Amino acid sequence: MSIFSAGKAAADPRHEQVIKLNLHDMSQLFNSMDPSPFIDKDLDHDAEEFIVSWAQEFPSAAPVKLRIYLEQWPTEDPNELIRQAIHNYFANRAELTKLEFHRMMKQGRTSLFIGLVFLFACLAIIQTLLHGAAGTWAGALREGLTIAGWVAMWRPMQIYLYDWWPLRHRGQTYTKLSHMPVEVVQHGKG
Secondary structure (H helix, E strand, C coil): CEEEEECCCCCCCCCCEEEEEEECCHHHHECCCCCCCHHHCCECHHHHHHHHHHHHHCCCCCCEEEEEEECCCCCCCCHHHHHHHHHHHHHHHHHHHHHHHHHHHHHHHHHHHHHHHHHHHHHHHHHHHCCCCCCHHHHHHHHHHHHHHHHCCHHHHHHHHHHHHHHHHHHHHHHHHCCCCEEEEECCCC
């Protein structure tokens, strides 16, 4: 696939940003291994990556438009077919990302429950069994249990503080792309 160019981000985030693809024919846009009907086909990995990366480069509030230049024009106007296929693809990706986000939040809740139970168990052991104990071994065990209890909280903290942001942003990008205007023009005429 030959990528033509993408529009430059303007200072005004309301300014429509145009992503431009230059293709030999429309089959280059889709994954040739996907046996689905045309409007349900997966996009070619390189095409998807190009479109998504440019959409993420633009201001998040800026509307995005995809303009595809075809060298070989099919017998019927491909605008509606390609528009619908691209919208279906990104809507599906947005839905999958939403499901992945919900799974991550569920994993976070489970990890938080396990981490808190383990932390409280460690602190209870320290309070009941090692409270008055003196000596090097008791001090080392007390410190070890305290550290182990807080380390058990690492994963839920990672999920709730850091992991969900990129996933949520990717889902918003897919949703935006599932509604973007798509224009297909014959190469040399647009």
